[in-house]
Amino acid sequence: MNVTRADEAPPYVAPGHQGVCTKRLQGLEAGYTDRFWVGVSCYNPGGFVEKAPTGEETVYVVLDGELVVTIDGGETVLGRLDSLHLAKGEVRSVRNRSNQEALLMVSVAHPQVRWL
Numbered sequence: 432m433n434v435t436r437a438d439e440a441p442p443y444v445a446p447g448h449q450g451v452c453t454k455r456l457q458g459l460e461a462g463y464t465d466r467f468w469v470g471v472s473c474y475n476p477g478g479f480v481e482k483a484p485t486g487e488e489t490v491y492v493v494l495d496g497e498l499v500v501t502i503d504g505g506e507t508v509l510g511r512l513d514s515l516h517l518a519k520g521e522v523r524s525v526r527n528r529s530n531q532e533a534l535l536m537v538s539v540a541h542p543q544v545r546w547l
Contacts, residue, residue: 442454447481448480449480450477450478451472451473453470455468455469456470464541466540473533476530476532484521487539489517489538490514490516491525491535492536492538493535495534496510496527496534498527499527499528
């Protein structure tokens with residue numbers, strides 16, 4: 432078992448993130464996991480992730496607030512407890528258009544993981 436306290440979660444640098452603070456909750460520098468890591472991203476009002484492909488299979492869960500995810504020119508608004516699955520290489524951008532912070536849980540598969 433590995434417990435990561437929120438106030439002790441290590442920050443990490445996420446490429447293309449502006450106005451977004453990121454912390455690792457499980458996996459990598461927050462402790463060993465076999466198949467995935469979990470992080471949390473706090474989007475300040477106006478915070479965004481530039482358009483880019485996902486490095487691996489990814490799941491987003493909005494914990495609080497509202498975020499707009501753009502894929503293939505189409506926008507999807509995600510609110511509290513809404514989730515989104517992205518395949519490896521799927522191109523997306525994320526933006527907080529509101530005047531309140533938004534909190535996003537992110538789960539990403541480790542590279543080279545193959546289900547049996």
